[in-house]
Amino acid sequence: MRRLLVLVLCAVLTSSGLVSTGTAAAGEQIIGGERASIEANPWAVYLTDDHGAQFCGGTIVAPTKVLTAAHCALGRSPRELRVIAGREDKQDRDSGMSVTPEDIWIHKQYVSADEGEDVAVLTLKKALPYTPLPMAELTDRALYQPGTQLRALGWGRTSENGKTSRYLLQATLPVLPDAYCADSYPQFVKTDMFCAGYEGGKIDTCQGDSGGPIVVEGKLVGVTSWGEGCARKGKPGVYVRISRYAKDLHSVVDALPPGVVDP
Numbered sequence: 001m002r003r004l005l006v007l008v009l010c011a012v013l014t015s016s017g018l019v020s021t022g023t024a025a026a027g028e029q030i031i032g033g034e035r036a037s038i039e040a041n042p043w044a045v046y047l048t049d050d051h052g053a054q055f056c057g058g059t060i061v062a063p064t065k066v067l068t069a070a071h072c073a074l075g076r077s078p079r080e081l082r083v084i085a086g087r088e089d090k091q092d093r094d095s096g097m098s099v100t101p102e103d104i105w106i107h108k109q110y111v112s113a114d115e116g117e118d119v120a121v122l123t124l125k126k127a128l129p130y131t132p133l134p135m136a137e138l139t140d141r142a143l144y145q146p147g148t149q150l151r152a153l154g155w156g157r158t159s160e161n162g163k164t165s166r167y168l169l170q171a172t173l174p175v176l177p178d179a180y181c182a183d184s185y186p187q188f189v190k191t192d193m194f195c196a197g198y199e200g201g202k203i204d205t206c207q208g209d210s211g212g213p214i215v216v217e218g219k220l221v222g223v224t225s226w227g228e229g230c231a232r233k234g235k236p237g238v239y240v241r242i243s244r245y246a247k248d249l250h251s252v253v254d255a256l257p258p259g260v261v262d263p
Contacts, residue, residue, distance in 0.1 A: 036170035038088035043133035045085045046155050057154045057212025059220050063127035065253045068211030069223050070110040073120040085128050088168045099124050105252045113226040116192035118240050121252045136221040136243040143221050144194055148175040151215045156208025160230040164208050173197050192244055197236030205237045206230035214239050
């Protein structure tokens with residue numbers, strides 16, 4: 001069954017059939033992944049509902065703009081969302097900040113994640129004091145070449161149907177050829193998407209990571225979008241090809257709303 005990666009970086013636990021729930025303990029790591037510091041990745045954020053439940057990720061792409069997946073924002077009003085920035089440990093309520101968006105932009109052609117256009121921008125009334133991450137541009141085709149080593153980041157589940165991570169985690173995922181992605185998913189649209197991971201599975205993004213950043217050479221090249229399960233053999237994660245949407249995104253990201261407070 002196909003599922004959106006209303007995506008941590010996840011690896012299938014092969015040693016046990018037990019399924020755990022809740023939040024990962026302090027010492028737990030994903031298979032093939034590692035802890036990531038918020039100081040080194042200040043643009044990484046996560047999204048919660050108005051009750052504090054984390055469900056997606058995002059990236060600060062301008063002082064007042066957070067880029068995420070359209071399927072993370074669809075059907076939600078700004079007052080129902082919180083952007084949590086500057087916080088590596090989800091249980092550390094004294095660090096970072098929680099901000100309610102003022103406006104939500106969803107790509108006008110978005111229908112579903114596996115059809116493309118899975119991008120949304122949250123506009124904040126007040127600028128965040130964290131360094132934004134530049135987005136990939138149309139000229140950055142080389143960053144999507146097969147074999148390119150990308151970093152995926154998130155706080156989502158650490159196994160399919162398992163625990164979410166208490167801490168920000170990261171994993172390295174190579175870009176896979178478009179032909180492999182299309183064989184894995186007949187609905188794959190190569191102009192709008194790319195896939196990354198390992199043919200044998202085991203390292204991947206998972207539920208709770210959706211909308212989160214895929215990074216290489218200091219640029220946001222992808223947004224975690226969809227896939228079938230987590231870390232399954234022959235079923236890599238599928239990501240938004242940010243360069244494809246550079247023009248659409250800049251029209252929103254570069255615009256400052258009236259009354260915004262810029263640093």
